[in-house]
Amino acid sequence: MTVAKKKPAKAAPDLSHERICELALELIDKDGLEEFSTRKLGRLLGCEAMAIYWYYPSKDALLDAVVDRLMSSVGTALAEKQSDDWIATMRALAHAYRQVAHDHPKAFPLLATRRFASEGTFAFLDRLFELAHEQGIDEKTTARFYRVISSYCSGFALSELAGPRGPQDPRTAALRKRFPRAAAVSEWLDTKRLDEIFAFGLEVQLEALAAAVHAARRGHAR
Amino acid sequence: MTVAKKKPAKAAPDLSHERICELALELIDKDGLEEFSTRKLGRLLGCEAMAIYWYYPSKDALLDAVVDRLMSSVGTALAEKQSDDWIATMRALAHAYRQVAHDHPKAFPLLATRRFASEGTFAFLDRLFELAHEQGIDEKTTARFYRVISSYCSGFALSELAGPRGPQDPRTAALRKRFPRAAAVSEWLDTKRLDEIFAFGLEVQLEALAAAVHAARRGHAR
């Protein structure tokens, strides 16, 4: 009966950058960003919170890694899209980006509020802009429409997550009665209509992009 | 020499909803959202942090009040605009909203990430939608373009605040060398060009709004 090795078998933590980042995202998805803490993450990982600091220099750096992970699904959407039409590429990316917001509603604000300054996000942008260049779109036009369209997607997805609390929420019920016009208009913003509204606004911008590309090509041909 | 009233004259805190909210915004503007705490705010107000709780039930409620305060400048822009052109009104509001981001860069993410569920924000929306109604724009069209345009403005302003760190930032310098296309395109996104890009994307959406309003009026006339 000398089986008792050392201690209650404390089940090696088995840490790695990937596992920490993966469970961090899971914890954020479950509890939300406000509630997320390295100490809770430690409990989930089966280690002390301080062990995380051997892999990531700070909570901030860990969140950057989570951003990279979230963007990877958009990155694969870009890799799969081998179209020779940059407008179609931007359309696909826009929908993939919004999908991230639906898949990870509680983590998504990270994408919208933190700067893209990591390996993965730079690689993504480099590839996207390289595609535009290959199709003869100049850098100024690329910059302009990337900014306009990504801003729109980001803001739209964020607004979907932020509200509304629904017509039956007791905290807004009184306000809805006092401001009937605001309440009536917001009736038009239910989930299924938002799909259509998002696509509409996106197409408006994509059409402007198509016009700009067309005009530049004519100018060049002259 | 019986002047010594009671204690070292502790200078009455002089608290009120307004003063607390005002100094909260000042503190956020100075230190940023992450650094903001009720305890620091207490120090600034000259009281214990717990005194704040007599005026606001929670930090969250206080931040809602800050959102209201931030939106008030957009609200006055709406009140001043007595135009009979809803498109011009939306244009003015869009620029006023972006101005808030420039005036309060560290507080602005509150506007973009928190739901509008307060007195002031409801009143604002009610007035804006009432104006649209008076000009014969139906609720569906109002909802659609309000959502599309506000999303764009919100996302655009947020992206301006999030980046870039500038070409000389040591944390991104290495990445810029490795991903030259990403770096080259981002050269086109300096401050003065962003003014023009913002206006461009906004006008694209406003033109779509004008077209929708026009089409609806023709349909109605038929």
Add this chain to the structure above:
DNA sequence: ACCTGAACACCGTTCAAGT
């Protein structure tokens, strides 16, 4: 009515120490 003081259950992070 308005504010304080002590307390509770948390944080992120550093650092010496363990294996």
Add this chain to the structure above:
DNA sequence: ACCTGAACACCGTTCAAGT
């Protein structure tokens, strides 16, 4: 190399007590 434990300087919030 990888992880723990104790410690530091913080948090938001509750609640009894003071004026």
